[in-house]
Amino acid sequence: SQTIHQWPATLVQPVGSPLSLECTVEGTSNPNLYWYRQAAGRGLQLLFYSVGIGQISSEVPQNLSASRPQDRQFILSSKKLLLSDSGFYLCAWSQADSYEQYFGPGTRLTVT
Amino acid sequence: AQSVAQPEDQVNVAEGNPLTVKCTYSVSGNPYLFWYVQYPNRGLQFLLKYITGDNLVKGSYGFEAEFNKSQTSFHLKKPSALVSDSALYFCAVRDPSGYSTLTFGKGTMLLVSP
Numbered sequence: 001s002q003t004i005h006q007w008p009a010t011l012v013q014p015v016g017s018p019l020s021l022e023c024t025v026e027g028t029s030n031p032n033l034y035w036y037r038q039a040a041g042r043g044l045q046l047l048f049y050s051v052g053i054g055q056i057s058s059e060v061p062q063n064l065s066a067s068r069p070q071d072r073q074f075i076l077s078s079k080k081l082l083l084s085d086s087g088f089y090l091c092a093w094s095q096a097d098s099y100e101q102y103f104g105p106g107t108r109l110t111v112t
Numbered sequence: 113a114q115s116v117a118q119p120e121d122q123v124n125v126a127e128g129n130p131l132t133v134k135c136t137y138s139v140s141g142n143p144y145l146f147w148y149v150q151y152p153n154r155g156l157q158f159l160l161k162y163i164t165g166d167n168l169v170k171g172s173y174g175f176e177a178e179f180n181k182s183q184t185s186f187h188l189k190k191p192s193a194l195v196s197d198s199a200l201y202f203c204a205v206r207d208p209s210g211y212s213t214l215t216f217g218k219g220t221m222l223l224v225s226p
Contacts, residue, residue, distance in 0.1 A: 006155075032212050034213070042200060042218060042219045043216070043218045043219065044156075044202065044216040044219075046213060046214075046215075049213055059213075088153075090155055090156065092155075092156075094212050096212075098212070099144050099146075099161060099163065099206055099212060100146060100158050100161050101158070101212070101214060102158060103148075103155035103156040103157070104155050105154060105155045106153070106154065106155050108153065
């Protein structure tokens with residue numbers, strides 16, 4: 001069966017520091033991968049998605065970036081965090097020929 | 113562009129009573145619709161989907177959803193609520209552009225009282 005991992009689970013970082021969040025999927029190949037942010041108000045915002053290695057689409061311009069160095073690895077990064085980057089970050093995957101997405105456990109990021 | 117509306121921020125229901133969480137959508141072409149549930153500090157869990165076929169879709173944990181094309185609605189239902197059903201529920205519609213991205217509603221908090 002397929003599983004999705006995210007780490008770290010929680011992170012507290014000062015403003016201006018770098019960020020790296022990692023997501024990996026097991027048990028499938030060539031998945032579509034997604035990064036979402038869920039702010040305190042609960043809504044989900046799609047940040048990036050990827051349909052293959054090195055292929056990244058950005059939905060919202062911001063100081064975050066994403067990379068997909070391997071088929072089942074998706075990384076969310078920032079060079080300098082802002083206070084507004086605080087939130088709950090969720091990674092998800094889907095089969096290329098399917099519709100439903102499956103979510104990881106999330107990373108709670110607090111920027112201080 | 114596609115959109116999803118969940119008109120209720122919160123739904124309160126007593127345990128054992130039926131529950132309904134409302135969702136309406138707007139999308140060009142055939143709608144692909146989904147319901148997800150989120151427990152505190154957890155990722156979203158897939159409940160059910162409507163792609164085509166029967167308008168009544170059955171999903172996990174006894175939930176079902178009714179697709180109504182004329183009303184552009186996809187309401188989530190359960191005949192008998194449990195306290196453990198208390199969570200945040202999201203409706204979503206697939207982006208018809210073809211990359212399997214989803215547009216989510218803002219979520220509805222379901223509170224089931226004992």
